[in-house]
Amino acid sequence: MVNIKKKFGDFLLNVDFEADKEILGVLGASGCGKSLTLKCIAGIVEPDEGRIELDGRVLYDSTKGINLPPQQRKVGYLFQNYALFPNMTVEKNIGCGLGKRGNSEIISEYIRRFQLKGLEKRYPSQLSGGQQQRVALARIFASQPELLMLDEPFSALDSYLKWQLEQEMMNILKDYKGAVLFVSHNRDEVYRLCNRIVVMDNGKSERPCTKHELFQFPKTLAATILSGCKNISRAKKISHHSLRALDWNIVLHTEEQVKDSITHVAIRANHLEMGKTKGENTFSFPVANTIEEMFNQVLIFDTGHKPLRFEFSKSESPYEKQTLLINLPKEKLILF
Numbered sequence: 001m002v003n004i005k006k007k008f009g010d011f012l013l014n015v016d017f018e019a020d021k022e023i024l025g026v027l028g029a030s031g032c033g034k035s036l037t038l039k040c041i042a043g044i045v046e047p048d049e050g051r052i053e054l055d056g057r058v059l060y061d062s063t064k065g066i067n068l069p070p071q072q073r074k075v076g077y078l079f080q081n082y083a084l085f086p087n088m089t090v091e092k093n094i095g096c097g098l099g100k101r102g103n104s105e106i107i108s109e110y111i112r113r114f115q116l117k118g119l120e121k122r123y124p125s126q127l128s129g130g131q132q133q134r135v136a137l138a139r140i141f142a143s144q145p146e147l148l149m150l151d152e153p154f155s156a157l158d159s160y161l162k163w164q165l166e167q168e169m170m171n172i173l174k175d176y177k178g179a180v181l182f183v184s185h186n187r188d189e190v191y192r193l194c195n196r197i198v199v200m201d202n203g204k205s206e207r208p209c210t211k212h213e214l215f216q217f218p219k220t221l222a223a224t225i226l227s228g229c230k231n232i233s234r235a236k237k238i239s240h241h242s243l244r245a246l247d248w249n250i251v252l253h254t255e256e257q258v259k260d261s262i263t264h265v266a267i268r269a270n271h272l273e274m275g276k277t278k279g280e281n282t283f284s285f286p287v288a289n290t291i292e293e294m295f296n297q298v299l300i301f302d303t304g305h306k307p308l309r310f311e312f313s314k315s316e317s318p319y320e321k322q323t324l325l326i327n328l329p330k331e332k333l334i335l336f
Contacts (some may be wrong), residue, residue: 004040004050004060006120013037013047015205017198023173023180024208025194027187027226033203034081034183038149041181042061042077043070055146076145080152082136084124090135091120097142106142114138114172115149129157130165148173149181154189166192187228191215199223219336224266229334230309232299247306253280255330257299264336269298269311271332275325282327287319301326 006013013033017024021248028034041044041052043059046050047066052060054075057069073234084093091107098106111117114134124132133153142147152168154162170193173180184190190197190211197214199206201222209219217225224232233247237258242249245265252265275282283300292298299319301308 001051001053002037004037004047006036006040006045006047008036011203013040013203017205019175021179022196023182023194025190025192025197025211026181026183026200026205027197027214028200029185033199034185034251035151037200037205038077038151038181038183040072041147041149042075043068043143044077055312070309071074074144074146076140076143076148078136078140078148078150078153080132080155082132084132084136084139086124088202089121089123090116090127093124093135093141094138098140101219110142114141114324116170127142129161130168133165134168137169141176145176146178147181148176148178149183151183151206152185152187153182155184157263158238169193184291187215187226189192199226201226218266218334221264221336224264224334224336229266229268231269232264232266233306235262235335236274237262248308249305250283250303252328252333253330254333254335256333256335258335262335266334266336267328267332268334270296271329272308272310274319275327278325281330282325284323285326287321288321298306309326 001018003016004013013036015037026034026037036045040047047060047062049062051058054073058066059073074226083094091111094107094110114137116131116134116138119127119131127135154165156162157165171271182190182193182331195211196208197211198208199222201215206220206223214223215227218227224271233245235243235245237243237260238251241254242251242258243254243258243262243265285303288298288302288307289300290298295314297314298311301310
């Protein structure tokens, strides 16, 4: 359980969430406070107020004056750069995680478990990125943490190596019985690795939700943007089931009831459809630009205000007209 506040100049960290024995994703843009949150949990940075609890143990409580040092928290923290000791071999780096329990037999077991056989005498500079990550994870697991925190573990890797290490990470975490906090700005990573996700925006955490809820029915502007939706307009309620999309200058009919407090409407670019005749939620838009992506074709429509993006597979017939009828299916509209 984490419920803390920390002020850094004009930046205020205000997070409140709980994690079960699960891989909980923490998704947010750079500078939103994700890494700072982990440092507070690990005991590297002291919050200004609040409480941090792990498996019934209080790690930090501002009202009771409790602030356990990092070595007593039983928290494993995988830094972005892995933080291996450059002057120590693989086996000595792993031995650091064992402390007084360290002996060659236990170290050998972790070397075997993390597929590091033959690398025992090498130094970090002699290892690949994947090997360094496995050494760092072996050192963390050797300390028998009750909570594992992974801070952007794949951010500095190329796409193929990232995929390989992701598979290795999933296999390693399968056998881990504690809670895992997986921090990333990459929505694809958290979708593949996590079942529940906390969105962070400008220092504040949102209510944890399932990945299905986040990617199908995001509830805030920050969550909608982080989930990859590119078509977002300010909105104003007209009736219980209609609204005006102010940035597209169109009236949309909705399946979901429109709340008085609505501020935005959104729709994913691949949810737009070609219309046959003008009607409910079908409009004529001129094509402003055409973009070819690796697997998709993208049309950018000129709405007179904010552009509207339409993505479709390259296998579909190309749309060559300069003006097209486009339908925004009401069941696909995201309201918040």
